[in-house]
Amino acid sequence: MSDAERDTPATPPAADPAPAETPQNELTPPASAAGTAARSALLLGTFTLIFTALMALTFEATREPIRASVEARRLELIAQVLPQGDYDNALLTDTVQLPTLPALGIAGPVTLHRARRGADPVALVFEAQAPDGYSGTIRLLIALRADGTLGGVRVVAHKETPGLGDYIDPAKDRATPKWIAQFAGRDTAQAGSWAVRKDGGDFAYMSGATISPRAVVRATGRAVAAIAPAREALFGLPTGASAGEVFK
């Protein structure tokens, strides 16, 4: 027995949608086409209103939890490159807007967060992108300490091959210590020339998957080399200001 043959115990009313095999107009007297169309339009409009209202209510109900989730997730990510005990300001709101910088690899302005302890600058936290991953762009989160050393780097999003290049993401990296940990604490004076060992640098990589780490090392180096010289000026800007002048 196919599903189409089964019916409800209740007698369907006249307006019940007819089974696919029997078009409705064979059973009911032909209504005027305009009347049918108007009725359909009215019903479709009513349904749209009702279900839009349902979606609007859900949107309102979830707005605050979503904002909290996004914020918590962001702080959690930042905590991986900068321990939460190291600063005591509202990191998510103490920001400046970076202009589009080729060194960051991101089209459009980038929000830079400033971590402070009391009045002392602690670190700058910002995103950068490596355009040359094995399969697409790799998004990075970088913490640059006020003393010029690197706090840490995390891969925020990537599409590298599972099991091969994805060890750049510490959640997938099975080595100890994690590959990405070698960024932490590095002096950034020579960041512009950072490279993996295969290219003459001093960053380790796993043989057989060089492209992903190379992309991460180079992108981090480029971004840090661009931001590090400006760090004092960046800490001095008022909250929410544009940092366009700093990079003129």
Add this chain to the structure above:
Amino acid sequence: MNLEERTAYGDIGRKGLWENNTALVQLLGLCPLLAVSNTLVNAVSLSLATVLVMALASGAVAALRTLIPYEIRIPVFILIIAALVTCLDLAFNAWLHELYLVLGIFIPLIVTNCIVLARVEAFAAKNSPLAAAWDGAAMGVGLLWVLALLGSARELIGAGTLFSGIDMIIPGAQAFRLLGDDYPGLLIAILPPGAFILLGLLIAARNAWVARATATRPTAPHAPADAASA
């Protein structure tokens, strides 16, 4: 509930879970599910979301079926399904944020999953809300157990673990590393081809089982799994 109705509900359940199984017999709406079946947690999460959408959408359509004009039923069905999926997407974003980031585009894509519309059109539009919700849930659970099996197999063969990513749902919970720390992994199981190969093996196993069951009981009433009707 009289005996006849009980038999009917049992019939709906058996069809959904086995005879007319979405993943193994109807092969409907598999693209997003194959894409996220690389771990058990991902597979079960997206399947559960699909079960919920199917049960709610079928129930809602069945409840409103007398009000929906035949000519515009498909737009109304899609409207109902899309509204429910949007609400679910927002709920995932709000309360299961980590999982939301992993499943990403595949939650909204449940709207386009043809199995949802197929059950709404083939069953819910002609049956009572309770029977329709049960049908949607049974079809969804039929998908869920196959996906759970597929996700487990891909994760275990590919990475040697089970329940990786469970901390996205239960914070602090740990994945099982079943094949030891030095298991090298088998990449193809995690990549998309692995999903197709393993699904093929599951379908073959089911067909072999059905063939044997039919062969050993030649006098039993023949109940063909009518894939063509779906």
